[in-house]
Structures are given as C-alpha cells and as structure tokens.
Amino acid sequence: MRLKLLAAVFALVGLPVALAQPRTLVIAQGTDPTTLDAPLATDSPSATVVTHVAETLFEYEPDGRITPKLVERYSFSPDRKVLTLTLRRGVKFHDGTDLNAEAVKFNLERLMAPETASAFAFLLRGRVSAIETPDPLTVRLRMPEPFGPVLAHLTHSSTAIQSPAAIRRLGAQYRDNPVGTGPYKFDRWQKGQFVELVRNDGYWGNKASIERVRFLAVPEGTTRMALVETGQAHVAVRVPPQDVARLNANPAIDVVRTPSVRTIFLYFNTTKKPFDDPRVRKALNHAINKEEIVNFVLGGFGRASDAPISPGIFGYQKTGNYPYNPSLARQLLAQAGYNAQNPLRFTLHSPNGRYLQDIRVAEAIQSQLRAVGVQVQIETLEWGAYLAKTNQPQAQNEIQVAMLGWGTVTGDADYGLYALFHSSQHAPNGFNRGFYRNPQLDRILDQARVAADPQARQRLYRSAMQIVYNDAPWIFLHSESQVTAVRKEVQGLVVHPTERIIAYAASLGARAER
Known part of the structure; x- marks a missing residue:
C-alpha cells in the first residue's frame, strides 16, 4: 500500500518511481515558489530558487559576514553619503548580454519604482537618491544621509541583478522565466509540482558540480520524509520532530540542525x-x-x-x-x-x-x-x-x-x-x-x-x-531552528540561516549503503 502511495506521489511531482537521475539534485521544499522575479519574490522558497539563478552585489555569509559578490571592490566617501561599486569584469547574463553598470542601475531603479510594486522597495527607496554610471564597471549610489544598513540591504535577494534585455523582452512573462548571472540557469517550472535548473557552464566563478537541481513542492512533512528516505529526493526541509529519531537511525541520512534568522x-x-x-x-x-x-x-x-x-x-x-x-x-x-x-x-x-x-x-x-x-x-x-x-x-x-x-x-x-x-x-x-x-x-x-x-x-x-x-x-x-534531512551522498550543501538551501558547491557522491 505504501509503495502504491509513493508511486502516486512521485508521478504527481514528475519523478519516475525508479531512482532520480544521478546528476540531478532533488530538494523537497514545503511550498511552490510564488514568482521567480527577484524583487517580487517575498518568501524563502521563491528566494531559494532565485538565488541560484540571479546574484546580488553583496553576499550575506552563513557566519554573518557581508562579502562582495558581483562587486569586485567598493568604497564610501568620507561623509558616507556616496557608495562606489566596481563590478567584476567579464560577467555575462544567461542570455549572453553583459553585466555592466547600466544593468545594475536598471535593476536597482526597477526595485524602487512604484510601478514594480515590490514590497521590498523600502530597502533603497528614499535612502538612495541617485544612481550614477560613470563607466561600464562603476556604479555610484548617492544618499541624502548616511544609510547604516546599505551593504546589508544589497545582500537581499530582491536586489539580485537580472538581465534588463530579458525583462524588457518578456514583460509580465519574466516572472516565470528568470535570467541572471548565477551558477544555474532556469530550465522549466511545472507550477505546483517542481522547478528545475540546469548548470551554467559559462559561469564567471567556480562551476557547479551538479548538472541539474530540482525543487519539489511538497507541503506534507510525512511525504517529504518518505521521498528522502527512499532516495527520490536528496534533501527534505523542516523535518517533523516525531521523525527525527527514525531518520537519525537511517545510515543513509544526516539530520542537520542549523540556526535560523x-x-x-x-x-x-x-x-x-x-x-x-x-x-x-x-x-x-x-x-x-x-x-x-x-x-x-x-x-x-x-x-x-x-x-x-x-x-x-x-x-x-x-x-x-x-x-x-x-x-x-x-x-x-x-x-x-x-x-x-x-x-x-x-x-x-x-x-x-x-x-x-x-x-x-x-x-x-x-x-x-x-x-x-x-x-x-x-x-x-x-x-x-x-x-x-x-x-x-x-x-x-x-x-x-x-x-x-x-x-x-x-x-x-x-x-x-x-x-x-x-x-x-x-x-x-x-x-x-x-x-x-x-x-x-x-x-x-x-x-x-x-x-x-x-x-x-x-x-x-x-x-x-x-x-x-x-x-x-x-x-x-x-x-x-532549521532541521533538514540530507542524504549522505550529498556533500557541500549549505543550509543557510536565511532559510535558503544553496547548492552552488554541492556534489553528489555514491549512494550510501542502507
């Protein structure tokens, strides 16, 4: 009976009853994304997917440090009212267009624009009065007053830099077809079931080891745990407390507890x-x-x-x-x-x-x-x-x-x-x-x-x-506290305090013996 039930579940989420493809990392989330357009994504499941596709200027590290991402270096004016950013050279969006200062200006102004109706506009609106682009790799943010959390705000997923050309070309359809500079490119979204990403072989940084990442929408905790126990998923979020002891006893699974903000x-x-x-x-x-x-x-x-x-x-x-x-x-x-x-x-x-x-x-x-x-x-x-x-x-x-x-x-x-x-x-x-x-x-x-x-x-x-x-x-x-079930063949996965599952540096080894 249980096998029949699981087979029905796997069919629903687009997985064969046989084991998933060995080069696809399967992550069972609790809910489907609501959008894949960065400034409109207001929940962590959406932000998790967006983070793999589109990158921010700065990164909020798991240990709390803020480090440059698409920015190579930065400086403040003595009065802290001007932030100058120098972008990384040679970075391209997934559609082949260049990451440059105009693209950054476009994205940050789009976030703040009333017509975008982003709930995250407060991150910069009213605090950044002008964005200047003196050359293709330099961006200046002018602020009427010093703005203490500006670097922290530029780590937020809603500030991710996306392709202006794709946004202009696709219009409202862009929400379902994101184009960024990240280690993974968007492939397909079967709403209510899964989102699948494919490795960006032209990525500017370290290339991802895993060819594909699939995010499943599985609201029921018992079903998520069944998927990871049977190997149909490699990762399952929010382990129900009553399942922790059983999963801990499974030699194929690690139960990972990490802090959360x-x-x-x-x-x-x-x-x-x-x-x-x-x-x-x-x-x-x-x-x-x-x-x-x-x-x-x-x-x-x-x-x-x-x-x-x-x-x-x-x-x-x-x-x-x-x-x-x-x-x-x-x-x-x-x-x-x-x-x-x-x-x-x-x-x-x-x-x-x-x-x-x-x-x-x-x-x-x-x-x-x-x-x-x-x-x-x-x-x-x-x-x-x-x-x-x-x-x-x-x-x-x-x-x-x-x-x-x-x-x-x-x-x-x-x-x-x-x-x-x-x-x-x-x-x-x-x-x-x-x-x-x-x-x-x-x-x-x-x-x-x-x-x-x-x-x-x-x-x-x-x-x-x-x-x-x-x-x-x-x-x-x-x-x-985040409690995540991760199969032991998965290495290098990051369960971030911001509740994002990050697979940039993850790899899939041999399936653990049960």
Whole structure:
C-alpha cells in the first residue's frame, strides 16, 4: 500500500518511481515558489530558487559576514553619503548580454519604482537618491544621509541583478522565466509540482558540480520524509520532530540542525475590533504557553521569542516574553468585556507546510486559548493564496489574526523592524499586514536608519523593540531552528540561516549503503 502511495506521489511531482537521475539534485521544499522575479519574490522558497539563478552585489555569509559578490571592490566617501561599486569584469547574463553598470542601475531603479510594486522597495527607496554610471564597471549610489544598513540591504535577494534585455523582452512573462548571472540557469517550472535548473557552464566563478537541481513542492512533512528516505529526493526541509529519531537511525541520512534568522508570530489586524484594544492583544499573549509549544510541538527545535527579532541579528536585545499567565489573560479579557457569557471568538489563519509544524502550532494555540474561554476557528489556504489574502489593503482585508514568519535575512534589525512595524509599510505595498501604527516608533526607526554610530543604532533599536513589546501588535511565538534531512551522498550543501538551501558547491557522491 505504501509503495502504491509513493508511486502516486512521485508521478504527481514528475519523478519516475525508479531512482532520480544521478546528476540531478532533488530538494523537497514545503511550498511552490510564488514568482521567480527577484524583487517580487517575498518568501524563502521563491528566494531559494532565485538565488541560484540571479546574484546580488553583496553576499550575506552563513557566519554573518557581508562579502562582495558581483562587486569586485567598493568604497564610501568620507561623509558616507556616496557608495562606489566596481563590478567584476567579464560577467555575462544567461542570455549572453553583459553585466555592466547600466544593468545594475536598471535593476536597482526597477526595485524602487512604484510601478514594480515590490514590497521590498523600502530597502533603497528614499535612502538612495541617485544612481550614477560613470563607466561600464562603476556604479555610484548617492544618499541624502548616511544609510547604516546599505551593504546589508544589497545582500537581499530582491536586489539580485537580472538581465534588463530579458525583462524588457518578456514583460509580465519574466516572472516565470528568470535570467541572471548565477551558477544555474532556469530550465522549466511545472507550477505546483517542481522547478528545475540546469548548470551554467559559462559561469564567471567556480562551476557547479551538479548538472541539474530540482525543487519539489511538497507541503506534507510525512511525504517529504518518505521521498528522502527512499532516495527520490536528496534533501527534505523542516523535518517533523516525531521523525527525527527514525531518520537519525537511517545510515543513509544526516539530520542537520542549523540556526535560523526566522521569527514566527501571529499578527493582529489592529484596525479591527477587538484587536484595536491592547488589553485583548496582551491577554492573548499571556494565554499562550510558548515554551510548551517549543518543547512539545516543535520537539525543542526552536526558541521562545523574547524580542521581535532573533538573537544573532545586529540590533537584537532581549525585550520580554509575556509570561504564560492564564489568570491574568482572563482578567484582561474581562476588562475588555469578554467572559463566559460573552466569549471572544475569531478566525485564525494559518499556513500548512510553510513553517515547521505550522498547523500543529495553530492547533496548540487554539487549545490553549480555549482554556481561557476564547473560541478560535482555524482556516488555511494554499501558500500563494494565503499570501494574497493576508496582503489585501486595509479596506478589503478580512484577516483578524494570522500566522506568518519573518527572516531578518540581511542580518540587520532595520530589515526585521522597519518592514514589519513602520506605518509606511502597510499592506499591500509593505509587510505591515496588521496595519499597526505608532508615530513614536516611526520616528525611532527613521532615526536608526541614518545613524552612523553602531552603538547609537543599538540604543534606538532597544527603544523601538520596547515600544513594540508594550503595544503587542503580535503574539510573539518563537524563532525556528532549521532541521533538514540530507542524504549522505550529498556533500557541500549549505543550509543557510536565511532559510535558503544553496547548492552552488554541492556534489553528489555514491549512494550510501542502507
């Protein structure tokens, strides 16, 4: 029976029941990409694919360093208002056109342009006032004020440099047909099933060892594990805690645990009653036992949040964690007018398969809230539809409470705080999907962006996070640990803290004996 089921699954994702081709690395992700156009890709599964095809000017390394990528060298003016970039010589896009200063200018201006409608425009918009190209390999970014996180922002996948010729030629179809300078070229995308890339034999750097990389869309954790156990996939993300011991006992598989910059949270639509009342928001924070969720739902593969961003990110400082206190939760709810005769009821939207044990976390929250008299209905959608629904403008947005995760993938608190809490970033053109607003917080976040002194930025972020904690626009849940199943014939694979699986330097050896 199990073999028949697996055969059906393999047919669905385009794999033969026989073992996959030996020179194709197969990675089972939880969800399908939503787009492959860099400035429009707002989730890690999309960014993982884009990263192999299109490269950024700088790279955020797993150890937190920022290193040049498409840039050979760079310098700041003495007043830190001009950043000069010298590009690598001889780099070509996959369509044969040259990487040059005009291509960089085109891409960065496209990211910032209102008509692109990139939710990541805040990375540069308003902070870069002009982009100059004095010669084919030189780019100058002019800024009205020093911009502390500029190098960190230029590591972000949305700033990846893509072929202007391809973008102009393909128009809207470019979203499904990316053209970059990376070690892999786009080959095909069977939506809902897989994306396949082929090695770029003309790559400017070290050539990839593996000929093809296939990213499968497999939401169910049990199915992903079955694929890696049978050798139909080489890598499976987000190992369910209950499967770790079994996979560890398998001599053909390594279970790899790596840190993550991702924070999981529930956000409130702060414009909808009763979530415009801080007492309700704080009550629900106190009603949820985050440590219990980490220990028993995540199997210990996480850390209860004590700040809106994770440890290891510049600007992180412990802020608070709303200790589990159901008695206080009931008191706050009663003050807001909710009790046994008039219980609080709402719908919680949750993804299924995007984050570690996401639907199980939602069910645990539902149970814990029931214990304080709150009635919760869970609703889930396919990932692309989920993102679209949560991203509706305020007037049309029906969300009351929803689960999302945010990876501070630049390693800088600006990205983890400005994007999610500044009032200029309300959906649909930003990531503040709960429409939270605090003018004092806005001023502090604006100041932190232009402060030249790192210690001053640290102090400003401490103040900012304290305001967020006090206002409780979220239920602060946990930071994830990444738990990945990797077959032992795979060498050199990188599970990046930004939640990208990177196969640039990966190789496939002989299949391990079972």
